[in-house]
Amino acid sequence: MKRRTSIRLLVALGLLIVLLFGLDWAFPLPPTPRYSPLVLAADGTVLHAYLNPTQKWRMKSELQDITSALRAAIIEKEDRYFRWHFGVNPVAVVQAAGRNVLGHGRTTGASTITMQVARLLEPKERTLGNKLVEMLRAVQLEAHYSKDEILQLYLNLVPYGGNIEGVKSAALLYFQQPPHYLSLAQTVTLAIIPNRPTSLVLGRDNGRIMQERNRWLRRFGREKLFPPKDIADALLEPLDAQRHAAPTLAPHLARRLVRQFPREAIIQSTLQRSQQARAEDLTRNYVRRLHELGITQAAVLVVNNPTRQVEAYVGSADFRDFAGQGQNDGITAIRSPGSTLKPFLYALALDRGLVTPKLLLPDVPTNFQGYRPENFDKHCQGEVTLERALAYSLNIPAVRVLQEVGVPTFTEQLRRAGFRSITRNRAQLGLSSILGGCGASLEELTGLYAALANGGRYAELRLRAPHPPAPSPPGEGEPEENIERSRLTPPLPEGRGPGGGVPREVQLASPAAAFLVTDILSQLTRPDLPINATSSLRLPKIAWKTGTSYGRRDAWSIGYNKEYTIGVWVGNFSGQGAPTLTGADVATPLLFDLFNTLAYNSPNNWFAPPAALDFRLVCAETGLVPGENCPNQIIDYFLPNVSSGRRCQHQREVLVSEDGAFAYCRACAPAAGYRRVLYPNLLPEVAAYKEAQGISYRRLPPHNPQCQLVRGGAERAPSITSPLPNTEYVLDRHEHQQLLLSCTTDSEVRQVHWYVNDQFLRTANATERVFFRPSPGPLKISCADDHGRNVDVQVLITEQ
Structure with missing residues (x-):
């Protein structure tokens, strides 16, 4: 009887439990309420609320x-x-x-x-x-x-x-x-x-x-x-409570994170509240002074180099400035980067042994298979060292180095550094990409410079702290001075984006190359130093690079020390340019103000040369390992077993007649009556530039007119720089437009002969610019030098 009663009680209890579960399933609890999205600073305080x-x-x-x-x-x-x-x-x-x-x-x-x-x-x-x-x-x-x-x-x-x-x-x-x-x-x-x-x-x-x-x-x-x-x-305690507005710091990042994580009520960012507030104030006040110049916006990104955490994120000068499109996010906007990619290019070239800081690069008007870049000031310097080319942001040497490195190699490294626009358009990019002919955002560029500050190691920037710390007021729990250290979150697994932890690091450049580029960018003898900056006592110790896009639509200045990397963009979200909109004039002053305000107490230490670097003597005339005729030698950095060991040949021995009137080749040299003389061994384009600019140099005398042998080969033939091969030229028949003929030749060439459709046109000096009016239709342009070497190009002429 007792057993039967127990069984009945258990059955009844079971039925009751089933009933309760059934009622719970049939009448579920109301859904949890929808909260106001909050974006927190790294210390847990509220930055922005919605x-x-x-x-x-x-x-x-x-x-x-x-x-x-x-x-x-x-x-x-x-x-x-x-x-x-x-x-x-x-x-x-x-x-x-x-x-x-x-x-x-x-x-x-x-x-x-x-x-x-x-x-x-x-x-x-x-x-x-x-x-x-x-x-x-x-x-x-x-x-x-x-x-x-x-x-x-x-x-x-x-x-x-x-x-x-x-x-x-x-x-x-x-x-x-x-x-x-x-x-x-x-x-x-x-x-x-x-x-x-x-x-x-x-x-x-x-x-x-x-x-x-x-x-x-x-x-x-x-x-x-x-x-x-x-x-x-x-x-x-008195009661002084009033209704205040909700916190609205970092509106651009807050909107970005809320959109990225729409189901989360609380999102903790990596921003430092004090850094963010000061960066916003500095940017807003600075841009206010630029309004009369037709410049209405700016964006700022501050990155902590050791942790890759973004500590300040200013997407525009004023989020509420509707006339200036202040709600646009200048951090993520894709714009022309100007010259800001040059340091990274030179770092790649250093790692491939193509260049060293003292190596001389030609800085003369050059036709790179149809692309003819110009320097920002429209002037050339003939030959410059790599460190001067970077410090002065010269365009022509940069394009030449990119041609040697290779556009695919360069863009592949940028892809590894997270450049999304470049990744999508790699097939269309050419040599102009180093001068701003590609797209990049301030976030991508700042991340790239942070890699240079970290010995060439790239990792995505961190915008969000993955594990919010338990906030406690000072005096409760851990000591106040230890709170910040405990909030540095560990890396997450590979592949996490900027909303989470640090992904795997990618070695884009060697520590040696990164140091050499940093050493050059920290020099103060450069044209992009702001006016009166050299006399300022508050000039920060940083390495920085400026950039200005075509049409003066975007001004960039990105700098770093060991602790921070700060990126600055100044311009108009409408894309309208301004005469004064250059990186040096309007972006760098804000960069310096930010470093002096946000990083004024950074440790006063600087980058040390890595052990992989060494010194060697090089010829001052070329920057190459000294050859037989290199009396002037200087010290230069180099990467052992990487940097080229090519010997200098800036002078070559030439056989000339006793009076110096003619030069002989080995085939026509007489048995006696000649001298061995050293002459500058210039590249043809450098020699042509010196001739055109009237720069004196010891030119090789003309070749022996009695020589019956044709010297040289195709590699020493003239190079036609105008017109461009396989190009269509549309001429206005009412303006009587003419076509320019020009070429570069070997230094010993005195004259060249021009032909059009195999018909002789005229003889000209080797560096002379020749103009003629062509007839419509296909044309064959030929140029022969006074040593019998010839080159042809094909063009198409149309009239309208």
Whole structure:
């Protein structure tokens, strides 16, 4: 009998459990509320807050936001048996029923904190039936959530008047502090308002609220809820609460992160609040001074080099500047990078042994298979060292180096550095990409320079901290000086983007190449130094590079030291250029101000040469390893087993007649009556430039006119620089336009002979520019030098 009774009880219990699960499944709990998206700084403070989809300020309080004082005050005031009941307090229900029926005492509903959460999740008219539903929901909540989670829900949903809900919203909007930074008096103030949100309005009824606050403080004191000294201090604290605007720092990054993580109520960024505020102020005030120059916008990105964390993100000078399109994000906008990619190109060339800092590069007008770049100032210097070419941002030497490195090699490295636009358009890129003929964003460029600051190691920039720290006010928990160190989050697995942790590092350049480029970019003898900067005592110790896009539409200046990399873009989001819009004139002054303000206390150490670097003597005339005729030698850095060991041949031995009137080749040299003389061994284009500019140099005398042998081969033949081969020229028949003929030749060539469709046109000096009016149709242009070497190009002439 007992066994049968036990079985029946077990069956009944089982059926009850099934019934309860069935009811729970049939009547699920309401969905969790939609919170106001919050973007936090690295220290956990709120940078930017948004209204939730129902246009309410409902900011989510995490468990660590709920201080022990707030827990104690809320539980003591609202539901002192909260920790022990199952959602409904039977004793309170009986007491409330008695008072309500008998009419003795204050009418109450015996609502527990859990029952209030149920009502806040499903607001209903206050009736007896709805009260029973509320009780059932409370039991259901207790089955699904822990006590702490229920308390958290309550504190996130309690009303504070108007469109403000939750303790965190009230703390930020009325006291401008997160809940865990509030004093005891402020905490108790927020604990007493939810029951009377319309009659006790902060900022309007501060006097009445203070009286009610003090009444509860005395009660808490009598119940020894808080120490007497804390109660006494709280009673003396004035109440100066006013409605404030929600935090709006870093609006561009906040919008970006909220769009990237739309389901997360709290997103912690890597930004440093003080750095962000100062960067925004500096940028806004600086651009305000540029308005009269037709310049309306700027963007700034500040990166901590060791951690790759972005500490300041300024997408525009003023997010609310609708006339200047201030809501555009200048950090991610794709624009022409100007000359800002040159340091990276030279680092690649150094690693491939193609160049060293003292190597001389031709800086003369050059036709690179149809592409004819010009320097920014429209002038050439003949020959310059690599370090001068980079420091002075010369265009022609950079294009020549890119031709040697190879465009595919260069763009592949940029792809590894996360350049999205270049990755998409690699097939269309050519030599012009080094001068801004490609697209890049400030974020990509700043990340690339951060790689140079980290010995050539690239890693994606970090915009988001993957694991928010538990915030605690100074004096609670860990010491204040150790808080920041604990918030440096570890790397995440490979492949994580800027919204998460650090992905794998990519070695784009060797530490040696990165150091050499840094050493050049830190020199102060350069044309892009701002006016009066050399006399300034606040000139920061940084390496930096400027850039200006075609049409003066974009001005760039990106600099770094060991601690920080800062990128600056200045311009107009409309794409309109301005006469004064250059990297040196308008971007670098802001860069210097940012370094002096944000990194003024950076350690005063600088980059040290890596062990892989060494010194060697080179010829001062070429920068190559000295040959037989190199009396002037200087010291230069080089990469052992990498840098070229090519010997200098800046002078070559030539056989000339006794009077120096003719030169002989080995085939026509007489048995006697000649001398061996050293002459400059210039590249043909450099010799042609010196001739055209009237720069004196020891030119090789003409070849022996009695020589019957044709010397040389195709490699020493003239090179036609105009017209361009396989090109169509459209001429206006009414303007009588002419076609230019020009070429470069070997230094010993005196004259050249021009032919059009195999018909002789005229003889000219080797460096002379010849013009003629061609007839429409296909043309064969031929050039022969006075040594019998010939070259042809084909062009098409049309008239309109």
